[in-house]
Amino acid sequence: MTRLIRAEFAKLRSTRLIYGMAAGMAAFALLTVFAGIAYAGREGNPALAADSLPMLVAAPVTLLSGAALLLGILGMTGEFRHQTVTQSFLVTPDRGRVVAAKLVAYPLAGIALAVTILAFTAAVATGWLAAEGITPSLLDARIGRVLLGAVLAAGLCGLVGVGVGALVRNQVAALVGVLVWVVLVEGLLVSLLNAPGLGKWLPSAAAAALTNPGGAGLSRLAGTLLLGGYALALALVGTRLVVRRDIT
């Protein structure tokens, strides 16, 4: 099992995808820091202060969960798209283990990406604040909570991504499907079923509760359990299908 996980990391390291995503995320993080500082003290936003750092660091977190989801989907469906799955299953005919290795590797990769980008964001924001004459504290408990939420969200979204990929197999269908689900289906379900209370129990709301808990939504723990449940269900059904379907 260890060698299969190592093989997954070797796959990730040997294409440009992960580096491209990291570069894109870093650019986005720069943009959020810039925007956060530019709009501070304007349009009702609080002015920059020593405790502005958590706000600035938290900005790219949601997109980072999306990146982890994307990574998981691309990692699983890429095997089918490029037909490398044939080789993977020739080497490891016990297909469940191949999917299991991805279920371990991609959440970890998503977390690594999130932590790296958050560290980068914190460094840039600290530097920027310092240039503005503000010395923020890195030992703010809120930063810890941002990091915890980001790690949980990236990990679970990566898991969901691999599960969706195993279920759908077709890369384009999986990407479009997830986008349509998040943008359209969840909202439609709530309004069609006329059940406003349903909303917070759906996957993207559960993911949101990880990074931004409380309010009308779920607590962080409930969100973790719920999204974990969705991820597990997707992974189980997806794995079962991958194990049973013919590879042609």
Place this chain on the structure above:
Amino acid sequence: MAARCPPGGRPATVGWGPTTPAAPLRTVEVPSVLDVTASMSGPAGAEEEAMAVITIEGLTKRYGDVLAVDRLSFQVDQGTVVGFLGPNGAGKTTTLRMLLGLVTPTAGTARIDGRPYRGLDAPARHVGAVLEASGFHPGRSARNHLRVVATAAGLPTVRADEVLAQVGLTEAAHRRVGGFSLGMRQRLGLATALLGDPQVLILDEPANGLDPEGVHWLRGLLRHLADQGRTVLVSSHVLAEVAQTVDQVVIIASGRLVTQSTLAALTARTDQQVRVRTPQAETLQSLLAAQGIHADPDGADQLVATSTTTEAVGQVAAAAGIVLYEIRAERSNLEDVFLQLTTQQGA
């Protein structure tokens, strides 16, 4: 598995194992082919069965209404190079994918060393496969592709460089596969198959997309691997591609076995054709039939007798006082035999 056979010392017999009643061996209704198989199916003893590396029994795959593979049975003996032949769509790829555990059979079994592929302990060390529609990530270099596979298979990653050298891709090791020609991809596929230094190689149309020089190279490689005592099952839809390399052929059409024979027996068929031009073609045909010589009319005044000699046909004609305008031994090429066998089965 490690037994080495000297070059040319590979068993020339066909591995007809005892067939189960549920999965009778199918042969086409061509007398001469039956002759070939009959002469081979004699004392199929226990030793021969112990030699079988690949055993396919009653293998069947149904896709909806389409029977892609229909009760196919054959064996591949240790140390032999077997050509797995049939027209496009005959079921070759489906059969090989079932053998490799990628496609689940509707019925029947496919075993390697007595075990289904999925039951092999270290498949990459045991069996190397090159399949069509088995791809590479276009953004990954050849070397990294091999290192990924080696890592998953638990093989030392230094093997990647060794097999790259073996297939002549060392120069291209660090290039992304996306820029590779079809021939280079085939070489990389072979390199991947060789990673675990397997004793059994299963190759699906490895010559596809290769230029003449590539085909020549492939022949040399296959011969080299066979000379090391490895067992090779290589599919093709062009007999000529493999004719110089294989010891035996398994021919299928429409998912069914047409024949399994040694290449020598198949080649023999090509030399045994006698073409006769005579105004009394029908009479001669029945006279020949009485002597056990099969002949097919070809046009109004010609007969093509198979599995016989000009001497035999001449004797029969002379004895009955039949006038012959022309008699000659024909060397129909191997491809004609192949075409004849596969189209008759498909009809």
